[in-house]
Amino acid sequence: MTVSSAATTPRLRFAPSPTGYLHVGGARTALFNWLYAKHFGGVFLLRIEDTDKARSTDESERAIFNGLEWLGLNWDEEVVHQGANLERHQRDAQALLDAGAAYRCFCTAAELDERRKEADSRKEAFKYDRRCDRLSADEVERRVAAGEPHVIRMRAPDTDVEWNDLVHDRIAFPGKDIDDFVILRSDGTPIYNLAVVSDDIAMRVTVVMRGDDHISNTPKQILIYRALGAELPTFAHLPMIHGLDGKKLSKRHGATAVGDYQHLGLIPGAMLNFLALLGWSPGGDREVMTMEEMIELFSVDGLQRKAAIFDPKKLEWMNGQHLSVISLEELEPRVTPAIIAAGLADVKTLEDRREWYRSLLDLLRVRARTIDDIVRQAIPYFADQIEYDADAVAKYWKDPSEARSILSATKDALAAGPWDSISLESALRTLADTRGVAAGKIFQPLRVALTGLTVSPGIFEMLMIMGRDLALHRLDTAIAKLA
RNA sequence: GGCGCUAUCGUCUAGGGGACUAGGACGGGGCCCUCUCAAGGCCUAAACACGGGUUCGAAUCCCGUUAGCGCUACCA
Structure with a gap:
């Protein structure tokens, strides 16, 4: 095995499965991968994990692209589709078999299910008992030749597996707890753990950064890396995102895409x-x-x-x-x-x-x-026409004739002088003084006349941005309405 | 059940043995500014899950308990 130099440029990937929309959790995983790549001058890759044909759709693949593009999380190099790598996955499974790291298993899904239930009823942890690993070479050969369906399983060694996680530091799993897991289905398609490792090796990924729901997959994947004679990437397991109730973020929490x-x-x-x-x-x-x-x-x-x-x-x-x-x-x-x-x-x-x-x-x-x-x-x-908010009218045009009087005086004061904020302000403040009222008594009814609302930017900024014609027109309309 | 991960204000977090009377931000409450609403400024309530160690000294290190979460498929 070659030892890579420390100067190798980091290669990271975001690997969503196209079975829904781009979730905020996925987006955050993508973001951290992207930030890592950018910060260290590395490369950010995108791989679509579409090996589950039943659940993968083109529509959600597009949604993922759109989401990433909108966020500006641009990826380098061509998008990789996991489903296109079937042959390599199979070759790797065969290599594992040849190397003696894996074996053929003829137990059917139904049998396994049965045994699993049994173990469950005895409150024991189910673990594959390796019975097919004890089959003689002759028997295996005979059953394969007979075309008997079978899967390929990794032979998990008893040694403990540990790694130095970028976010968790050391994580270790006892070897006895690692099952002889399936890597290739009886129909010849790969199981996730094999496909991921095979692709990550092929894509020369150096840092695998993903959700911490993958922590328990990691020891299995490490076993595959080792059996394939590949160099291990650095792993980084990010925490999940939960909803306000502390549960895993889901549709119930409202917007998640x-x-x-x-x-x-x-x-x-x-x-x-x-x-x-x-x-x-x-x-x-x-x-x-x-x-x-x-x-x-x-x-x-x-x-x-x-x-x-x-x-x-x-x-x-x-x-x-x-x-x-x-x-x-x-x-x-x-x-x-x-x-x-x-x-x-x-x-x-x-x-x-x-x-x-x-x-x-x-x-x-x-x-x-x-x-x-x-x-x-x-x-x-x-808008040509504005709507008058009922509460605004009730509050600031409470007495229609009074409001009309104020608005027409306001209109005259505004129309009389030049249209700049200093002149407008002095015109209105003078008007307030003349009428012996607080400035707000002028401003608020005017605000309603201009916007129909109680809330807006400062009155003079608004007069300026609306312009003389529109502002005066709004006043006319309001005055007419109050008549 | 087994295995794993995690544990500081309601929430996001700072903190990596003494600088902690535990800091900031969102949200909440109050005040100021002010023509309204924001924005902004100021003030305030609010946390080291629990129990043992280690140490002269622990939010920080170790162990246990509890709780939450994840995984436990011929899904990804």
Whole structure:
């Protein structure tokens, strides 16, 4: 066996099975693999584990691609499909047989099931009793020649298996607890543990980073590596993600697919940042980070051993933070499709008023936690007609004639002078003084007239971004409505 | 049942023998700012699962208990 130099570039892979959508747990596993690769100048590979034909679909494969692409977790080299490597898997099984590390087993699934139940009823741990390993060579040959169906099993040695896990340090399994596990089915297709090892060797994967639900597969896989004479990769087992109730994250917990969050108006940078913090810490108080910062700060030392609970509240907060700090160049293309989908404007309008549009986004993003929040808030600046919120009317237009009087005085004051925020503000504050009321008595009814809502950005910022025509038009409409 | 993994505020975490009166963040409560809502600033409640060791000294090291989770297929 050759000893590789320490300078070998790390090769990592994310290996989902295409049996659903890209789950946030999977996304986080992918992220850590990706961060490791980027941080250490390595390579990030993608392998689709589609050997379970019954459950794998093209649709979910596409969903996985889309999810990873949306997140920006780009992979190097061609996507590997495990199902395409059947011949190599079989060759490796044969090699294991030839090397004496594995043997043929003629026990049927039904027989095994029966024995398993028996052991169960006696409250004993079931372990294959190796009866087929004791068959004579002649008998095996005869039964194979007769075409009797059989599987291939690894002959697990009694020695303990241990490895130095990147996140858990030393993990050890007593040899006596490792079963003679099946590596090739009677139909000639490989079992997971064989396919994984065979592919990881072929892909020259040096770091196997995956969920800790694979810890108990690891000793079996190590046995295969050794029997195949391959160098062991470094293993890293990441903790799971749980829902708010502490159970494994599932559909019951609401959105669990990355695509769900995309549609909920999250941005990938925030999603990634949030996911990274679920199971990893850069140390100290660091929280809001860009991709570049995460790559820079990534270290296996910060990897957590404990399962983390997915907290949607913090995700939202994180998204709000990212919405506020990313550049307008980055924000705009994320919001525009949503604005268009909501029917507020078309592409041309947005392009024609590019600068104005960007100022609007800049104004709205500070009080938004999702893209959808921005779209909702943007309505008054685009729509021809606005709806008046009942509570807003009840509260600030309580007395219609009084409200009408204030609004028309407001309109006159605004229309009289130049349209800049300083002039507008002084006009309205003067009006308040003249009428002997607090400024809020002017601002709030005006806010309702302009937006139909009680909540909006600052009144002068709003007047400026709406522009004279639209603002005055809104006032006319409101005054007419109150008549 | 067996094997394995894990255990700091409700949640995410800092912490790697003395710097701990255990720090930060989300969420909660309060105050400030203020034309509303956010954002921001300040303050506040809130945790080392339990029991033994080791040590002059333990959130930190070891052992046990308990609890949670995972695996225990001719699934991946």
